Amino acid sequence: MEGARITDIIIEDSGEVTYEVVESGSNRGCKKLVSSDGFSFCVKSRKDQESRRNKNMTCKATVSQRDELFIAGKFEHCHPADSSLTKKVKLRKNVKQAGKENIFTSATKVVDLELPRTFSGQDFNLVNTTSFARVVNRTRAKIQISSSGTYM
Ligand SMILES: [Zn+2]
Structure with a gap:
């Protein structure tokens, strides 16, 4: 056919x-x-x-x-490009999500687990894992604030 x-x-x-x-x-x-x-x-x-x-x-x-x-648009960028940017944005989104879903997993562990899903082996050194762990902690802090109230 x-x-x-x-x-x-x-x-x-x-x-x-x-x-x-x-x-x-x-x-x-x-x-x-x-x-x-x-x-x-x-x-x-x-x-x-x-x-x-x-x-x-x-x-x-x-x-x-x-x-x-x-x-x-017609204007050029005034700063250098970041070749791993797309992956970093995705990783940030993924660690936020995973951090919210697995609240008993430490922030560092969440980043360690999500990292290989976004970055391949040789790209690992492009990622500042500490700053991504902070993203997880900030996301969790927001959940705690928003869930404050009266428990009965
Ligand atoms: Zn720019």
């Missing part, structure tokens, strides 16, 4: 930047847009404002979204 043949063709185009929206991947709980060339943006309605800022310079790079289409 001619039509039944399935062929997977993967074309790698290094020149093309792709974007991925990660739900609640950022500190402030907003949607985060991560670009394949190592930049992140905080999604604010239709105009995506980049979340990463330099102390002395404000990065003017923006991305506009129209449905499935992402269009980079």
Whole structure:
């Protein structure tokens, strides 16, 4: 049968930047847009404002979204790209989730368990596990505050 043949063709185009929206991947709980060339943006309605800022310079790079289409703005980034950014954003999201679900597992252990799911062996040294453990602890602290009340 001619039509039944399935062929997977993967074309790698290094020149093309792709974007991925990660739900609640950022500190402030907003949607985060991560670009394949190592930049992140905080999604604010239709105009995506980049979340990463330099102390002395404000990065003017923006991305506009129209449905499935992402269009980079006219300004260049004023800081270097982070090639492991997409993975870091995913790891942050995963440790938050795992930390909430496994409240009796230590924060460090949660990070140790989630790390291999996002990063492969040689990339482990790119991750500051202490800062991710802090993310877990902060998430748990918020749960404790929000669940305060009267127990009867
Ligand atoms: Zn930038």
